[in-house]
Amino acid sequence: MNIEKAILAVITTNKEKIAGGAPIFLCETKQELELIAANLEAIMDGIAHALSEELFIIVKH
Amino acid sequence: MSEYIYPILFGVVAGTISRILLLRTDYRQYPTYLHGKIIHLSLGFIAASLGALAVPALLEKEFTAVTLLTVAATQFRDVRNMERNTLTEMDSFELVTRGKTYIEGIAISFESRNYLVMFTGFLTSLSYILWNVFIAIIVAIVCFVLGHILMSGSVLEDIVKIDQADISFDGAGLYVDNIYIMNIGLAERKKEIMKYGMGFIVTPKNMNAISTIGNLGQRQAIIHDVSVALGVFRDSGTPALTPLIKRDLDDGRLGVFILPQIRDVAVAKKVIGSVPVLENAVRMPSETNAYKKGAHKK
Structure with missing residues (x-):
């Protein structure tokens, strides 16, 4: 089977909500979260999707 | 000189002209390059020759010559493959890809245009032999118009x-x-x-x-x-x-x-x-x- 989409990274300000799997980036503030997500998006060539205000994922499409 | 030389020449020229008319570089930007155009013009010339040659061969009762047309069909199917491969290769470098369906559509039209050219060559040389050059010219014009109509599909x-x-x-x-x-x-x-x-x-x-x-x-x-x-x-x-x-x-x-x-x-x-x-x-x-x-x- 060929997996087309993959979560490359998880970025969050709320560490209660996450566990294991993809690399996780914990942030203190919303600004930091946006900054890291923007950088990761550019580096990984993936898209930063917002699942909620405090939880972003980088997805390779 | 054979009596068929003028009909054949006429068919070849008419067919090649119809290929030139069908080969327009439009907003799709393809084929853009001189080399690409030369490939298609040469193939158009070959198609026209095949079509034009078929008539005298039949009239001379050389029926096996028709098998040459099957060679032509194989040849032009390769044209489709060639176009498909080139476009697919290039598609990965487009900022916004064409998509396989579009590529297939382009490839098919390149193949079918060669068949149209072949028919043009066939019909014009046939009418030259049966009647005369003036009727052949009329047939050629009808073929150009028909080819144009057949090749322009509907738009969104x-x-x-x-x-x-x-x-x-x-x-x-x-x-x-x-x-x-x-x-x-x-x-x-x-x-x-x-x-x-x-x-x-x-x-x-x-x-x-x-x-x-x-x-x-x-x-x-x-x-x-x-x-x-x-x-x-x-x-x-x-x-x-x-x-x-x-x-x-x-x-x-x-x-x-x-x-x-x-x-x-x-x-x-x-x-x-x-x-x-x-x-x-x-x-x-x-x-x-x-x-x-x-x-x-x-």
Whole structure:
């Protein structure tokens, strides 16, 4: 089977909500979260999707 | 000199001219290069020669010469392969890809044009031999016109209505009118999208059009053509800035989200309207027997 989409990274300000799997980036503030997500998006060539205000994922499409 | 030399020459010339007429470099930018054109003109010349030669061969009762035509068919199928391979190779380097359906459509038309050229060569040399050069000229002109009609398929404008629509964000979700397009996380990207994005709603005119524009290849063709004609605000490192088309499941309308560099609504509508309806995407549910027998009555 060929997996087309993959979560490359998880970025969050709320560490209660996450566990294991993809690399996780914990942030203190919303600004930091946006900054890291923007950088990761550019580096990984993936898209930063917002699942909620405090939880972003980088997805390779 | 053989009595057939003039008819054959006439057929070859007429066929080659018809290939030249069919070989236009338009907004699809293909084939752009001199070399590409020479390939197709040479193949057109070969096709015309084959068509023109077939008539004297038959008249001389050399029936085995017809088997030469099967060689021609193989040859032109290779033309399709060649076009398909080239375009597929290049597609991965396009900012907005053409899509396989569009490529197949282009490849098929390259093959079929050679057959048209062959018929032109055949018919013109035949009429030259049977009647005279003037009738052959008339036949050639009829062939040019027919070839032109046969080779111009319908465009999207014939089967849909196109309206501009607002783009908006509901949280992270990007919408064109009420159609969900994608999830954009970063505030910076959202700003860019609101600034550069444009939305259109494509409403199908009938049931057949719903299925046709639902085809993913047809949708990719729309995005590709718009991006070629109007430019695209996008680069390799910014996958979030992707023109996309999504479908309204309720009524089959399409939400077209594009990121053009030339932000002109009227031009954009015109470009979307003149996207070719891809042969491979056409569906005709209204032609099924169940509908014809009147099972579908309102």
